[in-house]
Amino acid sequence: MTCKILVLPGDGIGPDITAEAIKILKACQKQGLDIEIEEALVGGAAYDAEGDPLPRETLLKAQAADAILLGAVGGPQWDKLEDIAKRPERGLLGLRKELGLFGNLRPAFLYPQLAEASSLKAEVVSGLDIMIVRELTGGIYFGQPRGIEERDGQRVGFNTYVYSEAEIERIGRVAFEMARKRNRKLCSVDKANVLEVTMLWREVMERLAPEYPDVELSHMYVDNAAMQLVRAPKQFDVIVTGNMFGDILSDAAAMLTGSIGMLPSASLNEKGQGMFEPCHGSAPDIAGQNIANPLATILSVAMMLRYSLDEPELAGRIERAVSQVLDSDLRTADIAYADTRKVSTSEMGDAVLEAF
Amino acid sequence: MTCKILVLPGDGIGPDITAEAIKILKACQKQGLDIEIEEALVGGAAYDAEGDPLPRETLLKAQAADAILLGAVGGPQWDKLEDIAKRPERGLLGLRKELGLFGNLRPAFLYPQLAEASSLKAEVVSGLDIMIVRELTGGIYFGQPRGIEERDGQRVGFNTYVYSEAEIERIGRVAFEMARKRNRKLCSVDKANVLEVTMLWREVMERLAPEYPDVELSHMYVDNAAMQLVRAPKQFDVIVTGNMFGDILSDAAAMLTGSIGMLPSASLNEKGQGMFEPCHGSAPDIAGQNIANPLATILSVAMMLRYSLDEPELAGRIERAVSQVLDSDLRTADIAYADTRKVSTSEMGDAVLEAF
Ligand SMILES: CC(C)[C@H](C(=O)O)[C@@H](O)C(=O)O
Ligand SMILES: CC(C)[C@H](C(=O)O)[C@@H](O)C(=O)O
Numbered sequence A, B: 001m002t003c004k005i006l007v008l009p010g011d012g013i014g015p016d017i018t019a020e021a022i023k024i025l026k027a028c029q030k031q032g033l034d035i036e037i038e039e040a041l042v043g044g045a046a047y048d049a050e051g052d053p054l055p056r057e058t059l060l061k062a063q064a065a066d067a068i069l070l071g072a073v074g075g076p077q078w079d080k081l082e083d084i085a086k087r088p089e090r091g092l093l094g095l096r097k098e099l100g101l102f103g104n105l106r107p108a109f110l111y112p113q114l115a116e117a118s119s120l121k122a123e124v125v126s127g128l129d130i131m132i133v134r135e136l137t138g139g140i141y142f143g144q145p146r147g148i149e150e151r152d153g154q155r156v157g158f159n160t161y162v163y164s165e166a167e168i169e170r171i172g173r174v175a176f177e178m179a180r181k182r183n184r185k186l187c188s189v190d191k192a193n194v195l196e197v198t199m200l201w202r203e204v205m206e207r208l209a210p211e212y213p214d215v216e217l218s219h220m221y222v223d224n225a226a227m228q229l230v231r232a233p234k235q236f237d238v239i240v241t242g243n244m245f246g247d248i249l250s251d252a253a254a255m256l257t258g259s260i261g262m263l264p265s266a267s268l269n270e271k272g273q274g275m276f277e278p279c280h281g282s283a284p285d286i287a288g289q290n291i292a293n294p295l296a297t298i299l300s301v302a303m304m305l306r307y308s309l310d311e312p313e314l315a316g317r318i319e320r321a322v323s324q325v326l327d328s329d330l331r332t333a334d335i336a337y338a339d340t341r342k343v344s345t346s347e348m349g350d351a352v353l354e355a356f
Helices: A012-031 A043-050 A056-064 A087-101 A111-118 A164-180 A196-211 A223-231 A241-255 A295-307 A312-327 A345-355 B014-030 B043-050 B055-064 B088-099 B112-117 B165-181 B196-212 B222-231 B243-256 B295-307 B310-326 B346-353
Strands: A003-011 A035-039 A067-072 A103-109 A129-136 A147-151 A152-164 A185-190 A215-221 A240-241 A265-267 A274-278 B001-011 B035-039 B067-072 B103-111 B131-134 B147-151 B154-164 B183-188 B218-220 B240-241 B264-268 B274-277
Touching: A003 A012, A003 A056, A012 A035, A012 A067, A012 A295, A012 A345, A012 B001, A012 B112, A043 A067, A043 A087, A043 B088, A056 A087, A067 A087, A103 A164, A103 A223, A111 A312, A147 B196, A152 A196, A152 B165, A152 B196, A152 B240, A164 A185, A164 A240, A164 B154, A185 A196, A185 A223, A185 A241, A196 A215, A196 B014, A196 B147, A196 B154, A215 A223, A223 A240, A223 A241, A223 B243, A240 A241, A241 B222, A274 A295, A274 B222, A295 A312, A295 A345, A312 A345, B001 B014, B001 B043, B001 B055, B014 B035, B014 B043, B014 B067, B014 B295, B014 B346, B035 B055, B043 B088, B043 B274, B067 B103, B067 B295, B088 B274, B088 B310, B103 B243, B112 B310, B131 B165, B131 B243, B147 B196, B154 B165, B154 B196, B165 B183, B165 B196, B165 B222, B165 B240, B183 B196, B183 B222, B196 B218, B222 B240, B222 B243, B240 B243, B240 B310, B264 B295, B295 B310, B295 B346, B310 B346
Parallel strands: A003 A035, A003 A067, A067 A274, A129 A240, A185 A215, A185 A240, B001 B035, B001 B067, B067 B274, B131 B240, B183 B218, B183 B240
Antiparallel strands: A103 A129, A103 A265, A147 A152, A152 B154, A265 A274, B103 B131, B103 B264, B147 B154, B264 B274
8 A cells, every 4th residue: 555755845044955855755665665755845835825824735745645754844934924823933833733742762873983072072972862751742732721810910821731631651662662662661741750750751651651561660850860961871772751841851861972963853643643743943144055954854764664655674774874874984074074065955865875 | 156067968978078078177177167067968868768869857957957068869779669768869859949049059160170071172161160059949949730541541640830020030139240240141942932930030031131230131042051051061150950950950060071970069947057069979880989079069069168058168278289289280080081080989089188
């Protein structure tokens, strides 16, 4: 059966980098992967064209797709939009929610070839390989009630941080399973000394633990986790946490590698449908200049093959091709230094294609 | 008028480190500082003695004090307390709330003598000097409603992230004033692309800005702030943010220095009353062994002199004494390496006293 892949280039460098990822998808197709590729608008680009960051047509296509490849959304021209429902980010949040993409996988992996790029000392980060499992469709991002209203003569802003047992259990299982496939260490991050919602989180994680006796579960407060990521990140294997803490910690963890232009991510629902996107943003300042790093997006295709299309072999080939290109010292501007060879976005894409 | 100082040693290494800080306070007294020192119980120690982490007597003494010096609270023996109102942390949160200590100042300062201790590359952190201003009595730490309850047959945990304009304005002013005394750069951290409460936060910060034309205000999303702290922390001067984000970011920032045993903090209310405490925790594993680092607590006394007792000169003298002791290569175990001289908690305290 033909797999439907929807590409959502989005804003900023989104079109530049997804173009290179599409080359790899097409190469897979030539090798016999049965896929069909479509494109649609999302984010600021969709707002400009249709007045909505997540047009109905895009949502319908997304629902019908087996997997989605997203570039990036957002840019300064939309930051001042009064109606926040129209902001580019809402396109992304809408897709996550509508498709039920609750399981967000964010690896923080240090490529040995890029060890220099890290702001941390080599011995602290060499060999770093963390997987952050972030809950993506609940928590304070979506909790009700929310808003800004007048109370006793002044305005008050409020949001609700809420999780049900079922939501916690569901993401917990994803994390335990992930730990099983890796080094069998799972650290659940919460703020159970202050927030009731995370006390329930901790309790549910504890309750799941006996079902995964081969996985060593630990708990850490979020402030300590932020410290430990800076101090000794290699102590972690898999981290599981809620939407907001996951947003913060996964970005911190990604930055430990010094090359966020390298890091892919996956967002999965219960049916195995997934959205795949680079961890970095839309970098509007360098959009359309053919200088952005397409590797995170290309590696997102590898995640797509592994997690949604059940093609781990092809996934591995893409990952090895990327590693080989790095070995040959080709670098986009963001990861270039001293003796490496600086290449453009499309040259990088072509190099991966050749090594594939 | 005699200033009343209340010392709350608390748990774990709390008694070890506050004992050294008291030596310095007494030295100031000898030099003419008109103070009166009292002690009381808080945290787990108070729970064990009186069944309450914040006994009424302690609260009354705290309210009557001009300044409070706190050691640290918490320990594994109290982590399993079913009634969370009895946990050691509640003593701390109760003091903050009851005294209205909304303005939390958390410096992240790298002592040049300890540059080696950082997990970051020297060029990334040398000269690091950030002040994080964290709102401490509002936000999700104290928002109502909160709890765990049954809904549709399953348990749900919830907390409320809430700020009023007045609360935001109050902490904003503290931050702008602080920036004025430093390098006039203020970065307000929020998640205004997702959370309404932080949209209001950003709006109020913007509204205050024209009153401080000499301060350059910028805004950053919390996920990006976590990344930027890892990537290039020296871009920051003063950071202002809410209670939860402040908890996470201030710990990450502190850890950039690699020597959290050095970092003091202040928590102030509108009357200038303050509670002063080290940023590190109660380290129960080394409690009572006379090996903990007392410098963060001694530097907390310096903050007390500067912010609550209006004795900037004495504060400066303590800070210089600490720096001098570091110059002479004395180190407690946590900051010792290679060619330095390892000393105990009390030896370190005595050395500072001598240099004072
Ligand atoms: C753009 C924004 C809404 C989003 C988030 O906060 O989830 C982004 O930071 C991310 O982590 O994917
Ligand atoms: C102990 C805990 C309640 C406290 C907090 O979260 O505020 C601590 O982490 C801190 O930062 O002072």
